[in-house]
Structure formats: C-alpha cells, structure tokens
Amino acid sequence: MENSSNEITNPGPMQVYEDNLEKGEFRIQQCKDCGKHVFYPRQLCHYCGSSNLKWVAISGRGTVYSTSVVRRKPERGGDYNVALIDLEEGPRMMSRVMDVEPEEVAIGMAVSAHVGIIDETPAVVFYNKEQGDKAW
Amino acid sequence: MVASLRGSAAVVGVGLTEFTGMPGLNHMEIMAKAIERAVLDAGIDKNDIDGIFSANFVELLTPLTIAEYFGLNPTYMDGTNTGGSVFVNSLQSAAAALHLGLCNVALICYGSNSASGVFTHPPAMRTVEDVYKPRNPISPYALVAARHMHEFGTTKEQLAEVAVSARKWAQLNPAATMQDTLTIEEVVNARMIVDPLGLLDCCLVSDGGAAMILVKSDRAKDFPKPPIYMLGVSSRTDHNIISAMPDLTVTAAKEAAAAAFTMAGVTPNEIDVVEIYDAFTINTILFLEDMGFCPKGEGGNFVSNGNIAPGGSLPVNTNGGGLSCVHPGMYGMFLMIEAVQQLRGECEDRQVADAKLAACNGNGGFLASQVTAVFGTEETL
Numbered sequence: 001m002e003n004s005s006n007e008i009t010n011p012g013p014m015q016v017y018e019d020n021l022e023k024g025e026f027r028i029q030q031c032k033d034c035g036k037h038v039f040y041p042r043q044l045c046h047y048c049g050s051s052n053l054k055w056v057a058i059s060g061r062g063t064v065y066s067t068s069v070v071r072r073k074p075e076r077g078g079d080y081n082v083a084l085i086d087l088e089e090g091p092r093m094m095s096r097v098m099d100v101e102p103e104e105v106a107i108g109m110a111v112s113a114h115v116g117i118i119d120e121t122p123a124v125v126f127y128n129k130e131q132g133d134k135a136w
Numbered sequence: 137m138v139a140s141l142r143g144s145a146a147v148v149g150v151g152l153t154e155f156t157g158m159p160g161l162n163h164m165e166i167m168a169k170a171i172e173r174a175v176l177d178a179g180i181d182k183n184d185i186d187g188i189f190s191a192n193f194v195e196l197l198t199p200l201t202i203a204e205y206f207g208l209n210p211t212y213m214d215g216t217n218t219g220g221s222v223f224v225n226s227l228q229s230a231a232a233a234l235h236l237g238l239c240n241v242a243l244i245c246y247g248s249n250s251a252s253g254v255f256t257h258p259p260a261m262r263t264v265e266d267v268y269k270p271r272n273p274i275s276p277y278a279l280v281a282a283r284h285m286h287e288f289g290t291t292k293e294q295l296a297e298v299a300v301s302a303r304k305w306a307q308l309n310p311a312a313t314m315q316d317t318l319t320i321e322e323v324v325n326a327r328m329i330v331d332p333l334g335l336l337d338c339c340l341v342s343d344g345g346a347a348m349i350l351v352k353s354d355r356a357k358d359f360p361k362p363p364i365y366m367l368g369v370s371s372r373t374d375h376n377i378i379s380a381m382p383d384l385t386v387t388a389a390k391e392a393a394a395a396a397f398t399m400a401g402v403t404p405n406e407i408d409v410v411e412i413y414d415a416f417t418i419n420t421i422l423f424l425e426d427m428g429f430c431p432k433g434e435g436g437n438f439v440s441n442g443n444i445a446p447g448g449s450l451p452v453n454t455n456g457g458g459l460s461c462v463h464p465g466m467y468g469m470f471l472m473i474e475a476v477q478q479l480r481g482e483c484e485d486r487q488v489a490d491a492k493l494a495a496c497n498g499n500g501g502f503l504a505s506q507v508t509a510v511f512g513t514e515e516t517l
C-alpha cells in the first residue's frame with residue numbers, strides 16, 4: 001500500500017518543502033483524494049482529512065490578495081513589501097513582490113513565483129514582470 | 137445538547153492596577169495587586185478562590201505560579217492561551233466550571249510589565265511566514281486593513297475616527313494613559329509603521345494588571361457589589377497565521393457574536409455599551425460589522441462623525457480602549473472589567489446612562505481567536 005495513512009515518513013512535510021527550496025524548486029502538496037492543493041505543508045489534507053498527499057509542481061501564477069509596506073530605516077535595509085498571494089491552484093501564502101516598489105504593489109496584481117533568497121534563506125518570492133519562461 | 141450558561145455565573149469582584157509608573161515590578165507583582173483589589177471588591181478571603189484562569193505571553197505555567205504565589209489550593213485550573221482574547225474565553229470556561237461545581241469561586245486575572253519590563257515571548261512554532269519578516273503583530277492587521285480599504289473603500293480618515301473617538305472617551309477617564317486632544321489629521325499624518333497603519337492606528341504598550349471574581353448566580357447577592365451576570369458567551373477561531381485566514385475582511389467574531397447574542401436572547405440593537413479589542417483602528421471597524429452593529433463594509437461610515445465617541449449613538453470602548461487607555465500585551469481583561477463597571481454604574485464622567493446590557497469582543501493572535509460575551513444587570517436576567 002502506497003503511503004498508508006498511519007505510516008510516518010521521515011523527513012516530515014516541512015523539511016521536504018524546505019529541502020525542495022534549497023534545490024530551487026517550489027513544490028506544494030495536493031490531496032490524492034479530494035484533489036485540493038494544500039499549503040503550508042501538512043501531514044494531512046485539512047479539507048478532507050486524507051493523508052494521501054503528493055508533492056506537485058504548480059503554475060507559479062498568482063494574484064496579490066493584500067499588500068503592506070514594512071517601514072524600516074535605510075541603514076537597516078529600507079522599506080520592504082509583505083503581501084498575501086493567492087496561487088492559481090487555490091492556496092494563499094505570505095510572500096514579497098520583489099520587482100515593484102513596495103508601495104506600488106497593488107491588490108489584484110498578477111505575479112509569478114520564483115525561488116529567491118531572503119537573508120540567506122531560500123524563499124518563494126514573486127515578480128510582477130515576466131522573468132523568462134521558467135519561474136523556478 | 138449543551139446546557140445554556142445564560143445567567144449562570146456572575147461577576148462579584150473586579151480589580152485594576154494603575155497603567156503607568158510601575159518600573160521595578162514584575163508581571164506577577166502587578167497581577168498580585170489587581171487580584172488583591174478584586175478580592176477586596178468581592179469582600180472574600182483569598183483562600184475562597186478555588187478556580188484559577190490565567191495566561192500571558194511571558195510564562196507557560198501561569199496558574200501554578202498564581203496558586204503558589206497566593207498560597208491557594210485550587211480544584212480547577214485553566215491556562216489556555218488564545219492570545220489577548222483568552223480572558224473572555226476564560227469567562228466561558230469559568231462559567232462552565234462553576235455550573236458543574238468544579239470550582240466555587242473563579243479568578244480570571246492578568247498582569248504585565250510590557251512597558252517597563254523586558255518583554256520576551258516563550259517559544260512559538262516556526263511558520264512558513266517567518267522568512268518574509270512580517271512585523272508582527274502589526275503586519276497582519278495592516279494586510280487586513282489594506283484589503284478592507286480595497287473591498288469597501290474604507291479610508292485612512294475613517295480609521296482615524298476610531299482613534300479619535302477612543303481618545304475622547306479616554307479624556308473622560310482619569311485612569312486612561314492618553315489624555316491629550318487628538319485630531320483626525322494627526323492620526324492620518326502620523327509616521328507609517330506598516331502601511332496602511334501608522335503609529336496612531338496602533339494600541340499602547342502599557343504596564344497593568346486586572347482581575348475578576350465570579351461565582352454561581354444563586355449566591356451572587358451574598359457579595360457587597362451589585363452582581364453583573366454573564367448572559368452569553370461564545371468562542372471561535374478560523375486560522376492562526378494570517379495567510380490562513382479565509383477572508384481578511386470577515387473575522388470569526390461573526391459566528392462568536394451570533395452565538396453569544398443567541399445565548400443571551402438579545403440583539404445588537406438592545407446593547408447599551410460595547411467594549412471591543414482595539415489593538416489597531418481596523419479592529420473596531422471589523423468587529424462592529426461582524427457583531428452586527430452595522431452591515432459588512434459599512435464600518436468606516438459607522439464610526440465616522442463621532443458616532444462611537446461620547447455623545448454618539450453607540451458608546452464603544454468607553455474606557456479609551458487599547459488605543460488610549462491601556463494595552464499591556466493582552467487587553468481582554470480590561471474590556472470585560474470596563475463592561476462590568478459600566479453596568480454597575482461606577483464610571484462617573486464616562487458613565488453611559490442607564491446601561492443594562494454590555495457586549496464585549498476579545499480578539500487573540502492575528503484576528504485568529506474571537507470570543508464574544510454579553511453581560512447584564514439584575515433586571516436583564
């Protein structure tokens with residue numbers, strides 16, 4: 001039986017997610033039973049309760065659901081954007097829109113995902129303008 | 137079928153500390169003074185307390201600390217932590233525990249030296265949001281405000297109306313921290329912290345302690361002060377981190393308030409005074425909508441033109457709120473105590489005339505925990 005519900009796999013879903021980011025890959029989970037995409041990474045589908053989750057590549061396309069500007073002194077790195085992005089596949093995630101001035105990021109703006117680096121940590125960030133064919 | 141707790145428990149004692157000028161006291165020492173004052177207010181012996189309900193952001197075993205510190209031998213302890221709403225949540229737990237006889241005298245309490253002490257959180261779970269460095273707790277509320285402005289046309293000026301109204305109430309409350317006059321322009325032009333929220337859209341950081349004593353209603357008249365009855369209470373959550381909130385413009389207070397009003401058998405238009413958790417100006421607008429005091433999206437208009445200020449149609453946050461009275465890390469105790477004091481008729485210059493019914497809404501985490509309570513005087517039972 002493939003991935004029976006009481007089987008513990010090691011590493012856990014959060015570690016798998018972060019390991020994928022280290023490789024420059026943005027993968028999220030999809031439920032094999034109800035079909036919904038699940039983010040953040042979990043041991044079970046929080047919609048239907050199934051533990052039959054698989055890791056999938058996604059389109060990377062998203063829309064800004066809300067946005068804010070964290071004000072920070074220039075000597076500490078200056079202002080930066082923190083936004084909520086609705087992925088085309090359904091889940092919402094926090095991120096930053098990187099190629100637009102922080103206060104110019106607008107709700108409804110189309111964005112695409114890339115694996116970038118924030119303070120030396122791999123992280124999914126978003127760009128408003130096309131950055132080539134492959135997002136990550 | 138859950139037995140209704142309507143009217144089953146009553147507040148018979150409350151205690152507050154001052155809100156400033158307590159450097160050199162730790163959170164337990166501040167809390168202890170509030171408990172001492174609540175015990176005095178209730179006319180009980182401290183050893184009568186056999187139920188302890190308390191949580192904070194600096195230690196994990198709070199009920200044990202309190203029992204030890206006061207030399208108590210409780211039969212029921214609850215250290216649940218849902219953030220700043222937890223004391224309203226505790227009201228539900230305490231009423232249930234009193235109803236079942238698990239304890240006979242319940243103490244709900246809090247103390248903090250957030251302003252003058254070193255504020256350290258106990259370890260929290262790492263989340264997928266951490267890497268983006270949201271400035272918590274402000275960032276989630278800024279994201280909510282931005283979305284509310286986008287969907288409903290809510291303006292910075294309308295957010296500012298909330299802060300100005302809170303200040304006007306504070307000016308009627310000698311205990312409130314902020315007493316200077318505040319204008320819409322000053323709030324709108326204040327330094328941005330996390331857009332769209334500026335410095336004066338954000339609550340205070342205070343010291344302060346608060347405590348409340350509850351008993352079963354059938355013995356509530358054995359105490360010196362007029363009992364204030366818990367008529368309804370309900371607790372809800374729909375997320376923890378802000379990216380998991382289903383709809384940024386609708387909080388779980390919608391369900392919590394509906395259930396609390398149903399238990400109480402009252403409707404929002406019967407409420408005389410409203411105390412809600414105004415950690416940020418957007419909160420007041422959201423909760424007034426979600427509790428049913430105005431339709432969704434019309435909160436900005438509702439708070440305008442002094443409608444929730446002294447002399448307005450609905451008295452809201454009559455102590456000056458978290459924005460202008462006190463906010464020591466967690467505010468949930470303070471809104472319940474203001475409700476009780478309004479219903480007792482103890483509020484002097486800020487007293488809402490003939491107040492019989494009060495509604496409270498506690499907010500915890502990043503709009504994650506919502507707990508609504510309805511209190512009433514003897515004649516509302």
Ligand SMILES: [Zn+2]
Pocket residue numbers: 031032033034035036045046047048049050
């Ligand atoms: Zn599923």
